[in-house]
Amino acid sequence: MLSHTVLRASRRGLRKVHTAARARLGRAEVTVGTVAATLALGVTAYGVLTSSEIYNDAESANTKTETTLRSLEPTTVTNVDGNSVLQxxxxxxxxxxxxxxxxxxGADIVVPTSLRFLEGVALRDLALHGHxxxxxxxxxxxxxxxxxxxxGNDHAGNQRxxxxxxGKNIIKLQATDSRVFALSSSGQVYVVSAKHNKVSSAGISGWLWGERGDSDAVELETAQKLVWGEKIVDLAAGRDHLLALTSSGRTFALPVTLKANSHGQLGFRKIDIPSPSSKERIAxxxxxxxxxxxxxxxxxxxxxxxxSSSDDLRPVSESLRGLDDSSIHWSNxxxxxxxxxxxxxxGIAAGARSSYARSDNGRVLAWGANDHGQLGLRNTVLGDTVTVPTEVVFPHDTSCTSVAAGGDLAFFSTEKRDGTGxxxxxxxxxxDGRYGGLGNAIFTSAQATPAxxxxxSGLLEYSEANGNLQPISARAxxxxxxxxxxCTLDTRSRAGPGGGGMxxxxxxxxYEHQLGNGKRASVxxxxxxxxxxxxxxxxxHEMKAREVRDLQGKVWGRYVKVEQVAYAGMGTSVVYWKLV
Structure with missing residues (x-):
């Protein structure tokens, strides 16, 4: 067996040797973990980080200028082991x-930097919107x-x-411009305003139900009843709409604002909302x-x-016009x-104005905005709007294992089995690949055929347990x-002794340093x-943390299993510790 083999990578990222193809490695020296004797045949396993130090441009406690953030020298943040403070x-x-x-x-943090207000905590979920x-x-x-x-800046002194x-045992969050949606472990969905002045102090300590103001959270209900034991298990939010998935595989949608169906992303047109002046509902x-x-x-x-007059061409029916859709009570x-x-x-996913649903047999349906080809319907659909869920076609014998979407981009993770197993x-x-988001080395404004x-893609490594080649897939x-x-690659499950990193x-x-490479050029x-x-x-990495605190600073648990998760927000990137 060979160990500690040093590979030198090219400037444009991760070059890897395997039997199927060559991919690119980032500019770095890496140490490769233990690999099988078949390395001579060209099968190479991913390595693990040899240094236990993570560097950052640390900010001082009184940092107020972008210049200070940029000029500080990198310092050690933490060692990745169970005795470390979670960063x-x-x-x-x-x-x-x-x-x-x-x-x-507005100051940019150009390289991975410790976020002090989340020090020592492990989260269940994180959602970062633009503001x-x-x-x-x-x-x-x-x-x-x-x-x-x-x-705004008037509250600069109260930024905690x-x-x-x-007390709702929340497990998942989704955020839009005006709202935050929270899913509890028991399947309830709550809506909270994204504005502090619409959240009362009473609501912070214990929500006052029944008030008609914006001072409380709203629990969503389903128009069609759920069967016994069925509950909502997943949420996906677009710009103005929300998708929800139940444990029985049923899919629901919520109009967040009056623009929720601008491109048919809801999958239906008729809705009813509570009347602001009575107990009746407005259809x-x-x-x-x-x-x-x-x-x-x-x-x-x-x-x-x-x-016809211009009013006749408005996409909102007369009964809904003039209603304030900024309130969390507008649609429940x-x-x-x-x-x-x-x-x-x-599985479900939501782009800004589009929706995706993956069936349990690996097929994908998409609907909504298609002006950048984000539905992946190839050239079979020429319009910019698809109002009926339509199947995305993949190569023969290929099934989709997961779907991810954001803005005007969509990704499909697929797997294919050949006759050898x-x-x-x-x-x-x-x-929309204008900023390189397609990842295929091309900058293009529209890509209708999944590229x-x-x-x-196509990464393989030898598995001693199975005695054959196994894929290296996208973990998240x-x-x-x-x-x-x-993208988090699953290079940990078969890393062997001494491995463990992804x-x-x-x-x-x-454009806003969200790739963390110190530059502004898109990749x-x-x-x-x-x-x-x-x-x-x-x-x-994953580990058992010696101590996990809540955001009140109180110890919640000791020797708890946690893992690092990467999250891409609007102009931001975060790696946080998540409870396993």
């Missing part, structure tokens, strides 16, 4: 103080922060995360603009003149998507609404995230 690391823009609570607003952030601590309570939440939902329709006015995007030369009911009632759905995995992408993402994929992606790759939009091919420019590649 959450982030980089990208500090727009609205979402990453750093006391640093200057506000939210997380669930170990106790299952929701905290919110950011200038968008506090209302504020607890806004307590109405949200019609896609392309249905109301098929010539909306046509030039004046080719546009058919209409004798999830509606089942009619076209999916006979489909058992295993060897499984190969591929990652396909479609949509193979390089460096993370986080897609930001601004067009950058963080490679973290990033690509796409980098069209997946490359390794490095702990500092020119340093070793960043590896994600």
């Amino acid at each position: 959450t690391v982030g980089w990208g823009t500090n727009r609205s103080n979402v990453l750093s609570l006391d640093a200057a607003e 506000h952030g939210a997380c669930v601590d170990a106790r299952g309570d929701v905290y919110q922060w950011g200038l968008g939440f506090f209302g 995360p504020t607890r806004t939902l307590k 109405g329709e949200l019609t896609p603009l392309a249905v109301v006015d098929p010539y909306a995007n046509a030039s004046r030369f080719s546009r058919r003149l209409s004798t 009911r999830l509606f089942e998507i009619p076209a999916l009632r006979s489909v058992r759905v295993a 060897i499984v190969t995995t591929e990652l396909y992408a479609c949509g 193979r993402t390089r460096a993370v 994929l986080s897609v930001s609404a601004d067009g950058h992606i963080l 490679d973290l790759l990033a690509w796409g939009n980098n 069209a091919v997946p490359e390794s995230v490095v702990a500092k420019p020119g340093g070793a590649r960043y590896m994600l």
